Amino acid sequence: MDINALELFVKHGLGMEKLLTPLYDAISEAKDQNEKRKDQEINTISEDIKIIQKMASIKLRDFERYFGKYIKQDNQDNCPSQTSMSDTDLERIRTRYPGIEDQIKKTIKIDSRNWEKMKTKYNLSCIVINKILEKTNESEENYETGETKKFAIETFYNMLTDIESDLNKLLEKYTQQSKVRRILNNVFKTSNIKKAEQMTSKESDEEFIKKLFEFELFEKKIINVSIEEYHKWKNEDFPNNLKKILPSTQNNKQLDKLKREYEEEKKIIEKNMFGQICNEIEKKYKDGGRVSSLL
Incomplete structure (x- = not known):
């Protein structure tokens, strides 16, 4: 006979439900204590989430410093509680x-x-523009430096912001537009696409951003293209990325452990109380042997 069968026997066979009160009280006390530990663990997890979010926020602000004055950070630098932790x-x-x-x-x-595509398009544009400047310097034709630089910047910006995502088609488009300048023959070569893709795969985001500011044709409107794409990632993708690493009350190892501990404690209580209840029953009946045989 197990504890469930004993309960039925005591309730319906003997009509002595009071004998089960110590069992129920002990289980209730164990459950209450376990629930308190679970609540404490859930509160701890909530605090952990806030701390991890803060750690990520600090790391993100450190990364944003690569953009310098061109990106607006939250006004938290003067608030130690937001930029440091114990x-x-x-x-x-x-x-x-x-x-x-x-x-x-x-x-x-x-x-x-989109960020990766933007980086590749930027690298491709850099390659093309550098070729334009090289061709211009090598040419014996009289192109004014200011005019060439203006053309290079406009071409760079137009290529970078062009809605065409196919890089081969992008080069073809600007090849046609540049035919009026004979010195630009072979500048828009498709072999430059592979070179741009290799550059993108090898450089980190920090290296890429640093390169933005070092480019000789640096202009704020070119920087703004990358900043706009960065903000899209920050607002749309970063929260989801962070959510994946945050602790959760679902499938939580510590909460699962507490659940197992309660189940084990409940079994121990039932095992101990089983014998006590049997002893109480035998005390109530002089013919203890007959009752024991029923148990």
Whole structure:
């Protein structure tokens, strides 16, 4: 006979439900204590989420400094609580979530396809524009430096912001437009596409942003193209990336452990109370042997 059968026997066979009160009280107490520990763990998880979000926010602001004055950051630099955290909180997070800092670094890697396309188009435009400047310098024809630079900047910006996503078609389009300038023959070569793609795959986002400011034809409107794409990633993709690494109450190992602990404690209580209830029944009946045989 197990505890469930004993309950039925006591209730319906003997009509002695009071014998089950200590069992129910012990289980109720164990459940209450377990629920308190669960609530405490859930509160801890909520605090952990806030701390990890703060860690990610600090990392993101550090990354945004590569844009310098061209990107507006939240007015939090003068608020230490938003730009730093206690060593105690940091160590607790590191202990509870090993590798979390590496995961945060991955979340601030700009992984949107549009950003990658923009980088490749930028690199391709750089290659083309540098070729234009080289061809102009080598040419014996009398092109004014200011006019050439203006043409180069306009071509660069137009290529970068062109809605055409197919790079082969993009080059073909600007090849046709540049035919009026004979010195630009072979500038818009399709072989430059592969070179641009290789540049994009090898350079980090930090290296790319640094390159933006070092380009000799640097202009704010060109920077704004990358900043606009960055903000799209920050507002649309970054929150989802961060959400994936945040702790959750769903499928949480610690909460699952607490659940198992309660189930184990409940079994121990039932095992101990089984014998006590049987002893109480035997005390109520002088013919204890007959009752024991029923049990």
